[in-house]
Amino acid sequence: FCTHILEDGEVKPLSDAKREELLTINADFARNALRVLAMAYRPLDENIPDWEADEVEKNAIFVGLSAMIDPPRDEVTEAINICKTAGIRPIMITGDHELTARAIAMDVGLISSESNVVTGSQVETMAEDEFDEVVRNTSVFARVSPGHKLRIVNTLKGQNQVVAMTGDGVNDAPAVKAADVGISMGIRGADVTRESSDVILTDDNFATIVTAVEKGREIYSNIRKFIRFLLAANFSEIYLVFTMIMLGLPLPITAIQILWINLATDGFPALALGVDPPEEGLMERKPRKPGSKMMNKGLAAFVVIGGFVQFIASSIVFMWLLTVYGGWIPGITGPLVDWTSAQWSYALAHARTSVFAGIVTYELLFVWNCRTEYHPVWKTNVTNSKALIVAVLISVVLTLATVYLPFMWPLFGTVPLTPFEWLVIILSCLPALFIPPHIIFGYFREKDQ
Structure with missing residues (x-):
């Protein structure tokens, strides 16, 4: 392309040695992340008959190299x-x-x-x-x-x-x-x-x-958090009601109580899980496989186990308090009874209220387990989610109001609970903190791999 060089104001022939020198300088610039442009010109007769590139772009005079850098951020x-x-x-x-x-x-x-x-x-x-x-x-x-x-x-x-x-x-x-x-x-x-x-x-x-990828993973993770929280809660209520009906016992929780739990006391923690801070190590995990399901085997197992443990806890509270106040469980450890009698009406009201409060208590403990798939709950930072702390406190206040405010009693069929009943509730709900999400999800991750 170039046959001459402009050097010290004079046009000179471009020798092979000079050409090699220029190529070496160009390579040095390139090695230093510089983008290099070579500049040349060719005097042309204005009467030239053919302006095709093949005719014009030859016998040029080399002027110099321009090196520039566009540094990465x-x-x-x-x-x-x-x-x-x-x-x-x-x-x-x-x-x-x-x-x-x-x-x-x-x-x-x-x-x-x-x-x-x-x-x-x-x-x-x-x-x-x-x-x-x-x-x-x-x-x-x-x-x-x-x-x-x-x-x-x-x-x-x-x-x-x-x-x-x-x-x-x-x-x-x-x-x-x-x-x-x-x-x-x-x-x-x-x-x-x-x-x-x-x-x-x-x-x-x-x-x-990269920030968008991280936010996408965070949103996906939070969706899975509130899905497993709500599904486990709903499964436990289904187990509980179905089992008690099959045993010939009254409903352990009323329809209005279930509605209140799902809309009020469960709703706020579920919303808080939707804005939960990302779990530690979120960007240290491999991407999900294309076509992987939101409701995979690990999540399903966690929901079933979490719901079953809650069902056991609620069943223990219900049957234990029926035994405490009535002396036996009608139709199971003793004869059938007239549920409208004063003794059994009192026993049923306290047992139902305890189950209602127990379900809420269990879920407000269980929600902390729903924040992670990789760590036991005691190794997570329970203070970094202010939204969840506030949501749990709101649910606690609403539950206590339902149990202890007189004008709420006829609406929800509740009665004031004694310290003994709260002790039974808390002891039965503590297993919620010991369900190991890292083991359950980890087991199915290993199987998938």
Whole structure:
């Protein structure tokens, strides 16, 4: 392209030695993460008959090299480290020079000095099997064309990877469109790329993608938290009512009491779980498998176990207090009775109120177990969720009001409970704190793996 050089104000022939010197300087710039532009000109006769590029772009006079840097943001290195920890594999695909791409990738911690960098010219010569293996083991591609980017994305998808592709220029649009999640830049992005994408970064910051992944995991985790809390509570009530009916006993809890528990005393903790702070180590876990279910075996087992323990606790309270106040359990440890008599009416009212208060007490203890799938409850930070603390306190106040305020008694069929009854309730509900979520979920995670 260049046959001469402008040096010290004079146009001189460009010798092979000078050419090698310039290429060495260019390589040095590239190794320091600088993007290099070469500038040249050629005087032309204005009467030249043919302005085709092949005719014009030759015999030029080299003027100089311009080196510039577009440094990565400070937070990119940390974001890449978080990606690696979270099981997300970042890959750089750029049109920059191989040496520039390597320098930038090493600067942000994407690769080491021993890592391989694959260029577009190498991609052109690779068969599909070879290219598939290269894509599995390469984190930096340089001097690539739009077709190469699209080929890389499709190869990753063929490996059953979930691919997110970022881009800003028009040449990124095909790959962005083909990816599972296309991400474009809102500030510098071309219109066609933004239209092809699923997500637009309004700040053009790679670290924002990592933050979005973390928020997505947090939201998904919190959905699972309140699902297992509410399902376990509902299952226990179903077990309890069904069992007592089958035994020929009166309902241990009335319909209005169940409605009050589900709407008032359960509702506030469930809402608080929806905004619970992320569990420690959230971004240190592998991504979920594509197609994995929200209601998986681990969650189902936790719901069944948690609900069954609550059913046992409520059954103990109900039958124990019937025995205490009546002397036996009608139809089980003694004869059937007239439930409208003074003795058994009193016994039933206290037993039902105790079951009502016991269900609430159990669930307000059990809710702390629903905050984690990886740790026992006593190893979690119980003070970092102010919303849940407030919700539990509200539920406690509502329950005490239902039990001790006289105008609530006829509405909910409750009676004031004695200290002895509270002792029975608390002792029966303590197992809620010892259900091991880390063991239950961990067992099914190991089976799935």
